Amino acid sequence: MKGTVSVGGSFVLRFACVSGCSAPCCRGHAIALSPYEVLRIAEYLKMGSEELEERYLRQHYEESGVPLLMLERSPCRFLVDGRCSIYPARPLACRLYPAGLTWRRGAEFRLSNDGRCPGMGRGEARSLEEHILQQEAGVYIKMWERWVEFVERAESSNLCSQPLKQVFLKILLYNFDIRMKDEPAAPEERFLHRIELAGMLLSAHQPL
Numbered sequence: 153m154k155g156t157v158s159v160g161g162s163f164v165l166r167f168a169c170v171s172g173c174s175a176p177c178c179r180g181h182a183i184a185l186s187p188y189e190v191l192r193i194a195e196y197l198k199m200g201s202e203e204l205e206e207r208y209l210r211q212h213y214e215e216s217g218v219p220l221l222m223l224e225r226s227p228c229r230f231l232v233d234g235r236c237s238i239y240p241a242r243p244l245a246c247r248l249y250p251a252g253l254t255w256r257r258g259a260e261f262r263l264s265n266d267g268r269c270p271g272m273g274r275g276e277a278r279s280l281e282e283h284i285l286q287q288e289a290g291v292y293i294k295m296w297e298r299w300v301e302f303v304e305r306a307e308s309s310n311l312c313s314q315p316l317k318q319v320f321l322k323i324l325l326y327n328f329d330i331r332m333k334d335e336p337a338a339p340e341e342r343f344l345h346r347i348e349l350a351g352m353l354l355s356a357h358q359p360l
């Protein structure tokens with residue numbers, strides 16, 4: 153398919169989470185959430201996306217004008233009593249750790265070597281594919297591929313000179329409190345529908 157991001161990299165992991173660990177993996181730099189991840193967390197918490205943003209996330213506009221929502225992790229606000237309080241809806245980065253995905257200059261899986269995880273080298277060896285399956289990360293990777301395609305397109309669309317378009321894009325991409333006409337119910341379909349609408353907005357020639 154034209155424009156599809158193909159993800160490279162394959163390796164074997166040997167890793168088992170250590171009980172009582174203080175979760176250094178949940179402390180560190182902020183991570184950008186795709187609109188799909190925001191929707192999944194909002195649904196899991198039965199919370200509106202605006203409230204979720206207000207209470208837990210930070211809005212950020214890239215230099216290119218692309219709107220992003222960031223999850224601060226110093227430490228992550230969803231870390232409660234040493235456990236992830238949104239575990240079934242945790243973002244892709246958390247599912248993949250200690251592996252990770254880099255998207256710039258070709259998408260590739262990498263194994264973290266930040267030295268912070270005491271679980272590295274423990275447990276049975278498993279392939280990256282097994283890890284992805286075990287973490288139910290497959291659908292998240294697919295949705296992130298679509299998100300990266302969209303972001304790359306938005307970055308080359310002169311968005312930074314169109315502030316009103318940026319604001320509309322932010323609403324279209326991240327505000328799930330508003331239900332669009334004929335919007336599908338399943339989160340994957342809903343996210344893809346939003347991406348499609350946002351793509352149409354990007355293509356609109358009239359300045360807003």
Ligand code: SF4
Pocket residue numbers: 168169170173174175176177178249250268269270271272
């Ligand atoms: S740092 Fe490693 S062992 Fe500790 S909670 Fe995170 S994944 Fe588990």
Ligand code: SF4
Pocket residue numbers: 177178179225228229230231232235236237238239242243246
């Ligand atoms: S969302 Fe959950 S797993 Fe991810 S950093 Fe926050 S507490 Fe940790």
